[in-house]
Amino acid sequence: MTETRLPMQPRLESAGLDAWILRLFDRIDETNLPWLTALTHDCEVALGDALVDLVPSYTTLLVVFDPLKLSPQAARQQLEVVISRLQPEDTLTPGRSHELPTYYHPSVGPDLERVAQHTGLSVDAVIACHSEKSYRVFALGFAPGFAFMGLADPQIECPRFDTPRQRVPVGSVALAARQTAAYPAATPGGWNLLGRTSARLFDRDREGFSLLQVGDEVRFLAVDREEFVRLGGDLTPVEAKL
Amino acid sequence: MTLPKSTAAIRVQQAGPLTLLQDQGRFGCRHLGVTQGGAADLYSWAWANYLAGNSWGAACLEITLGGLQLVAEKDLVIAVTGADLGATLDQKPLPLWQQVVWKEGQTLAFATPLSGLRAYLAIQGGLAAEPVLDSVACVSREQLGGLDGRGNKLAQGDRLAVHAQTSKPQERPHQAPEDARLDFSQTPVLELLPGAQIGEFTGRSLYAAFNSRWRVDNRADRMGVRLTGPRLDCRITSMISEGINLGSVQVPPDGQPIALLNDRQTIGGYPRLGALTPLSASRLAQCLPGQEVQLKARGSGPLLEKHRRFLEFFSN
Numbered sequence: 001m002t003e004t005r006l007p008m009q010p011r012l013e014s015a016g017l018d019a020w021i022l023r024l025f026d027r028i029d030e031t032n033l034p035w036l037t038a039l040t041h042d043c044e045v046a047l048g049d050a051l052v053d054l055v056p057s058y059t060t061l062l063v064v065f066d067p068l069k070l071s072p073q074a075a076r077q078q079l080e081v082v083i084s085r086l087q088p089e090d091t092l093t094p095g096r097s098h099e100l101p102t103y104y105h106p107s108v109g110p111d112l113e114r115v116a117q118h119t120g121l122s123v124d125a126v127i128a129c130h131s132e133k134s135y136r137v138f139a140l141g142f143a144p145g146f147a148f149m150g151l152a153d154p155q156i157e158c159p160r161f162d163t164p165r166q167r168v169p170v171g172s173v174a175l176a177a178r179q180t181a182a183y184p185a186a187t188p189g190g191w192n193l194l195g196r197t198s199a200r201l202f203d204r205d206r207e208g209f210s211l212l213q214v215g216d217e218v219r220f221l222a223v224d225r226e227e228f229v230r231l232g233g234d235l236t237p238v239e240a241k242l
Numbered sequence: 243m244t245l246p247k248s249t250a251a252i253r254v255q256q257a258g259p260l261t262l263l264q265d266q267g268r269f270g271c272r273h274l275g276v277t278q279g280g281a282a283d284l285y286s287w288a289w290a291n292y293l294a295g296n297s298w299g300a301a302c303l304e305i306t307l308g309g310l311q312l313v314a315e316k317d318l319v320i321a322v323t324g325a326d327l328g329a330t331l332d333q334k335p336l337p338l339w340q341q342v343v344w345k346e347g348q349t350l351a352f353a354t355p356l357s358g359l360r361a362y363l364a365i366q367g368g369l370a371a372e373p374v375l376d377s378v379a380c381v382s383r384e385q386l387g388g389l390d391g392r393g394n395k396l397a398q399g400d401r402l403a404v405h406a407q408t409s410k411p412q413e414r415p416h417q418a419p420e421d422a423r424l425d426f427s428q429t430p431v432l433e434l435l436p437g438a439q440i441g442e443f444t445g446r447s448l449y450a451a452f453n454s455r456w457r458v459d460n461r462a463d464r465m466g467v468r469l470t471g472p473r474l475d476c477r478i479t480s481m482i483s484e485g486i487n488l489g490s491v492q493v494p495p496d497g498q499p500i501a502l503l504n505d506r507q508t509i510g511g512y513p514r515l516g517a518l519t520p521l522s523a524s525r526l527a528q529c530l531p532g533q534e535v536q537l538k539a540r541g542s543g544p545l546l547e548k549h550r551r552f553l554e555f556f557s558n
Contacts, residue, residue, distance in 0.1 A: 013438035016487040016517035017542060017549050021438065028482060040273075053272040055485030057509050062485025064272070068553050072542055139483065140275040141509030144384050148483075185385065202274075204374055204386070210274040 006035065010083045012076055018052070018067045020079055025059040030136055030151070034088035036061060037215045041089070042082045047075070056214045057139040058148075095137065095215030100182060102131065102173050102220040103228035104195035110238045111192035115158045115175060129156045130173075130194055131222045135180055137212050145184035145202025147212040152178045164190030169238060171196045173220055180220075184210075195220075198233035249370070250401035251316050258309030258352065261396040263369060263388050265301045267504060268377040278488060278504050279379030279387060282464055282527035283360055284520060286324030288556040289418055290364035293321035293341050295407075298556050300368030301378045303396070305361045308352040310396070318344045318404065319366035323418070325358025325426060325528055339423045341416035358426030358528040370403040381505055383465075429455070430525045431536045432501075433545055434491060437516035439478060440539075443493075447474040451515060452537055456499070460531035464505040467526055469535065473497030476513045483511040489518035491537070501526055519545050521552060 011023040022039060025032045036056050043054060043063050050069035055062040065075050104127040106112055116123045135149035142148075152175060160176040165188060168174070172183040174191035183189060184201035197220070201211045212218060229235065264287065267280025281287030281304055291300045303310075308327040321341050322329055329336040332348045338361075344350055352361060371378040372391050380388030380395065388394050389402070443451070456469035474497045486492070490502045492512035501518055502510075503526070516539065518526065529535060 011438075014435060014516070014542070015437065015485075016435060016489060017519055017546050019487045019517075021484060023438075052269050055272045055508055057484045058482045060482075060484040062272075062487065064487060067546065067550060068557065072546065139509055140273060141483065141485075142275060142507055144274055144276045144386070146275050187383075204391075208274075209271070209276075209375070214273065 004088055006086075012079060012083075014072070015062055017072065019062060019064040020072070020075060022061045022063060022079060022083065023059060024061075028058045028138065028150070032059060033136060033138070033215055034090075035086065037095075038089040039082070039086055040214075042086065043079065046078050046082050050075070055141075057141070095213060095217060097217045098199075098212065099219050099221045100173070100197040100199045101223045101228065101231050101233070102195045102197045103225060103233055104131070104173075104222055105225065107237050108169075108235065109173070109193050109195035112194055115156060115192050115194065118158045119156055121155065126156055126194070127222060129153050130175065130180070131220045134217050134219045137214050137216045137218060140210060140212070140214060143183075143185055143187050145210040145212065146181060147201075147210075147216075147218070148179055148181055149218055150179045152180050154178065158192050160192065161190040164188045165238075167239060168193065169196065169234065169236060171198065171201070171234060172238070173197055193238060196228070196233060198228055198231035249403040251314065251318060251365070251404040252402040253313045253315055254311075254396055254398055254400040254402065255313055255349065256309065256311040257396040257398050257400070258305060258307065260306035261310050262304045262306075262380040263301050263371055263378050263396075264304040265377055265379050266299055267379050268375050268387070271375045272485065272508050275508050276375060276386070277381055277384060277506060277508055279377065279381040280504050281362065282504050283324050283362070283524040285424070285524040285552070286360070286528075287362045288552075289339065289422065290321050290323040290362040291368075292414065292556060293323070293339065293416065293418060294319060294364035294366045295341070295414065296364055296366065296368050300364065301371060302365075302369065303363040305352050305363060306359060308354045310352040312350045314344045314346050314348055314350070316346050320344050321364050322361055324361040326356040327361045328353035328356050329361065339418040355530060358424075359530050360528060365404050367405040367407045370405045383505060424525070424528070426528045429534050429536065430522075430529070431538050432522040432526055433519050434516045434522070434537050434539050435519065435542055435545055436539050437490070437514045439476065439513040440515055442477045442513055443515065444475045444477075447472075447476070450474065451499070452539055455534040455536060458529045458531050458533045458535060459498075462529075462531055464503055466500045466502045466506055467529070468498060468500045470498055474499060474515075478513045481511045481513060483509045486510045486514075487517050488520060489523040491515045491518060503527055519549055521549060
């Protein structure tokens with residue numbers, strides 16, 4: 001078996017009395033994921049019942065431990081061992097795949113026109129471009145079940161708004177630069193809204209709670225209005241931007 | 243939510259602006275984007291439970307600013323700690339930081355902040371609610387926890403239920419020793435463990451960070467507290483978003499630090515000076531806008547020792 005190497009020397013950084021940040025990369029890349037998935041798993045095994053929380057993100061993993069069960073120094077030593085043995089997760093076993101039924105339409109995706117103008121594409125071309133690609137979940141955060149996904153085709157790259165909307169409706173499918181996401185709950189938000197999915201992204205009654213997890217593969221499946229409604233989608237128009 | 247009368251123990255006559263059910267917080271779920279929640283002043287929360295005869299983890303009321311009136315529907319053993327919100331029991335001053343008997347029919351009221359911002363009311367047995375992700379911590383933004391599990395703060399007419407005391411409460415002192423009761427009118431010195439980006443701040447900014455008096459801005463809530471003072475410059479202006487721990491002090495490009503508390507977003511991308519200790523984060527959560535605080539960077543040794551002593555004391 002050939003050993004795969006990390007592009008940089010991993011760093012352990014203090015994040016408080018009960019936490020370390022493991023920094024594996026200094027830039028966002030889809031190839032970071034197999035490493036971070038493996039690291040998350042290995043830390044879970046290594047720390048056992050001293051583990052409190054693990055927060056993977058694009059380039060890092062935050063490890064929070066119980067300071068009554070483990071000193072920061074002991075935790076550091078264990079994490080150094082984990083890093084020294086780290087090998088990327090086998091790419092043959094990636095995360096789960098999801099298809100999120102999405103109704104792309106100006107009534108629920110009021111920024112389709114903005115993205116079209118910004119990129120010089122037609123609205124239909126923007127929709128086609130966004131729905132054709134499959135995306136990876138890089139991180140969860142911002143709100144429960146909010147998955148940061150990427151990377152969108154550079155053709156539809158479009159910056160977020162300087163001033164966020166007060167309220168983005170549940171299920172909104174959105175784009176910011178080359179990242180994409182779907183809002184699991186109504187929250188303020190500054191991303192470009194392209195449409196809306198009928199999928200329930202965060203459900204407290206579901207095992208695992210969040211539909212999407214770091215490492216998962218996601219496609220937005222364009223559906224028409226009728227199908228969207230049949231699936232339980234909400235057609236309430238987006239409130240005018242304040 | 244209506245409860246069968248047999249289990250209800252307290253009636254909410256007036257809810258106050260922000261009264262929340264809180265326990266130690268929600269853990270093991272940060273990877274889902276779910277925040278920590280829990281008592282913003284963990285120190286006072288722990289003392290309230292201790293004095294009421296509860297074990298670590300029992301749900302209390304976190305009463306912010308006051309404005310709360312509760313009527314007992316049966317005799318209860320309670321303790322109130324944290325901020326002095328001018329609490330009274332049937333209009334007589336309620337002693338804080340000690341066990342008190344609250345008799346059926348008596349009104350427990352919290353008026354306005356005299357010292358500190360958040361009071362903690364623990365009731366022997368602990369308040370009862372259905373946990374969400376193993377915690378009843380109320381986080382309104384996430385619609386999780388609280389009395390109804392949907393993140394709602396207390397409302398007029400709510401009925402609060404108390405767990406039946408299954409075992410005899412432990413023999414403990416009924417009063418907190420004098421030196422354990424914090425004086426929230428003093429300017430606090432908040433202890434900070436330096437983080438990885440501290441070397442990216444300019445020397446002048448580091449001097450300013452730890453030798454200035456910082457003013458608590460009115461943009462302060464359970465997510466975080468913004469501090470205003472000298473501008474802090476960092477060679478990094480933004481980073482790729484990463485997990486953020488309780489107490490992290492991040493500095494956005496405007497140079498004014500924000501200390502992140504219990505309801506913070508789980509990931510963020512600003513450079514950080516470091517992290518306040520959990521006890522210093524607790525202390526900051528008691529500061530009203532306009533109050534001054536100081537930051538002090540220290541090594542992990544003494545900070546850890548203090549934190550472990552705190553946890554060990556209350557986990558027995």
